[in-house]
Amino acid sequence: MELLRLGPIGHEIPVVRDDDVHYDLRPLTTDINPEFFAEDGIGRVRTALDEGGLGLLDGAEGLRIGAPVSRPSAVVCVGMNYAAHARETGAEPPKAPVVFFKMPSTIAGPYDRLELPPYATKVDWEVELGLVIGTRAFRVASAEEAYSHVAGYVLANDLSERRFQIEESGGQWSKGKNLPGFTPLGPWIRPAAEVDPGSLQLRSWVNGEVRQDSSTSDLIFDVGQIIHQLSQTMPFEPGDVILTGTPQGVAMSGKFPFLTDGDVVEMEIEGLGRHRQAVAVTQ
Structure with missing residues (x-):
């Protein structure tokens, strides 16, 4: 379903x-x-x-395929949640979830064009497993119980402008995460009962060349741990979206160029569909 x-x-x-x-x-x-x-x-x-x-x-x-959830109250993201990705950025794997936020207005459809302002010169892709909260989650007792609060899972692209995120951020990542269209979701939400979130293949491509190829089995903090730990300090409401982090293979590693006009980003997670975003730099 x-x-x-x-x-x-x-x-x-x-x-x-x-x-x-x-x-x-x-x-x-x-x-x-x-x-x-x-x-x-x-x-x-x-x-x-x-x-x-x-x-x-x-x-x-x-018909156009839109994002499969409309205006959640929050989009909460976990960073540096794959050990290999942390290493490629020069950081040690975190001992607790690293958290940042995206505005719900950044959500876009999985095939919508990605329009960038000309000053966004370090835009990066991030294939991620997203989850949608089904019931209010606050001070959840355990990681095992946390799974009962998940309604379903969704493919996400956590797009990032690294100059704003790191070089001009004042230490707050969210500045580089909130340009319009920076959270493509979809094409669908699959109910939690139909998904094993601990063993899903994630892949991304730019212009047909593989960039990321990993598995959620490499998550540092799994879905249950993320909800359990974060719910001690923030309440999650039904419809809220949590993005769980991206694996290695992003442009910030220095191995690949950042996105520019005419590029095409594609990504997929098994069972959760595929994205395709064409990049256009607009004046």
Whole structure:
């Protein structure tokens, strides 16, 4: 089962795809948003599918694919969460999760064009496993319990402008993480019950050349540990998105050039689909 939002920007239709068939979710919900998750949206969708209560969405294949969640209250990110990535940046693996934030307004569809201002000269790609919170998580008792708060998983590109992030940041990474379109998500959310987040292959390409090729088995802090530890100091609400970090193979390593006009970034996580962002520098 895959949750999607299809249609023009700002007018997306909530959809579920099951056995390659697209069903219209508008009889159940106006959108795939925080309210949807707070009201056990995934459970209600599964029931409706089992009962045959959803109609087909005609022409779904021809519609734009938007981000599969609408305006979460927070996008919380974990940095340096793969040991090899930490080493390629010259840092030691952290002893506790490194946290930064992205504005919900950075969220874009998985195939939307990435438009960059001319002063964004050090833009980097980061393939990441993202998760969507299903129930409020605050002071979660254990890493094992933390998994019960996950509604589903999603592919994310945590785009970064490294000059703003590191050279002109004042020590705060978020300055380099929040240009428009800097958090492509999708193409779908897959329910947590259908995903093993501890053993997923992640890959990225730029202009058809492999950049990242790793597995979530190399995470320093896994999904349960991230939610457990962060929930001691911040409450997560239904619909919130957490990005879990990126593996080695980014431009910041010095091995590859940063993104520029005309480049094409692609990435995938097994079972969670594929992205393609064409880069355009705009005046």
